[in-house]
Amino acid sequence: MTGGITPEAVERIGVSLAAQLDARPARAFDEEPVKRVGAILDFSRAVTRDEVLEGLEQTDSAFAARVRRAIFTFADIPARLDGRDVPKVLRSVDQPVLVTALAGAAAAGLGEPAAFLLSSLPSRLSGTLREEMEALGNPDPREVESAMAEVVAAIRRMEAARQITLATPPAPDTS
Template sequence: MTQIDETVSRSRKAAMVVQMLLAEGQRLSLSSLPEETQLRLTRELGAMRTIDRTTLLQVAAEFTRDLEAVAMTAPGGVEKALNALDGQISPATAARLREEASKSQGGDPWAQVIAMSPADLRAVATGEALEVCAVLMSKLPVAKAAELMGLIPGERARRIAFAISRTSAITPDAVARIGAALASQYAGTQAPVFAQPPVQRVGAILNSVGAATRDSVLAGLVDEDASFADDVRKAIFTFPDIATRLAAGDVPKVTRNVDNGELVTALTAAQAAGGQDAESADFILANMSQRMADSLREEMGERGKVKKSDGESAMNAVVGAIRDAVDGGEISLISTEEEED
């Protein structure tokens, strides 16, 4: 076989193989690679155009003798390469590449703004000056502008609509500056540092602490920011919430993932505590098979008195199993809004 052109780098060869696998519908897990490797690979994909068949076959043979010979056209452009690698490189890597491409190509910042979802654009429409919002609405496709308008409070929407009437004399340079400012502040050129918003992060932490600590932190939050504290309280799910927020049919799905000893300890401690804890314990027992419930009651009778720390730890284990099932999409909790309805 003719030797492959020595000017073809290993990075380019790797990009060719990745493109072949993607073309075959393979899903690759590349996010675990070092960021520099992900960057180099994606840049190579973005730089490639049409690959001649001889080179492709030689690269394929070099990487694997069993790969069928195919001809292909690489994505062409960083954005197309990123679309092809969606979900297969880390968000931080993708954000960095988009930022590099935008700077090098002088990309239109309005394209980044327009690509945002109406839910994300709501922060712009409710927080920026009316004149800026009027320009934003004018640049958006009609359908997206209408959806965004529906997410804005009525009085604010009316004032923005009136402000649009004053945009006829605005200069192209002013529109460009507004687009650049909005893209820089809102379009998210950097990946989020945290996977969840603050309310969810605080709620998750308070789910796993003792009741005394949780109540103390919530009381402090009320003094600092009552609205944030209320949102955190809604995000919290603890053992007393089981009776009202866990669907009866989901009890078996959860209890099967809890160590039997911890389940016995949690139910024993909850019934001894009384109140909502006891209600949740009764709810769990009432919504499993009669045989299993009888077995648990027998073990609870033999368990005796439970130390407070052991009881809280066991109840947290039950709550943790519920949270894991929710995060895994196996079950859904009843929302506090549904309860109020």
């Protein structure tokens, strides 16, 4: 059916398509909305993150589900960070910050991520960190949340630099 098309017609189609591509406005953001909202919520306080997600859930549950998958928090570390990458990541976090995050993790209900991080380190380093955690006691919850955010930021920086790869979170169960 296209055998009778003239070269002039093909050229006009090509020029038309090129004009449409050039007519697209420049984008203000490189990332799609889900990734941008997820990145903001990665570093938001837990209370704020939960409130925003609840609001999103009420207005657009499909978008909220996609944002939940895009978020990476301290709690997500065991499921998404490869244990072999833990030493590399933790070297990029100041030790007092790391000790604060780990010491306060159990009180914040995040003992599993802390245990995962410690078990992924050489035993000597893990032992030293445990001693420092014990000496620190129970740090202020705001300091703990800030320290956890720094650990997450270090992981995200390394992921962005392609030094590590995070596992993709499982899709939400829609059944």
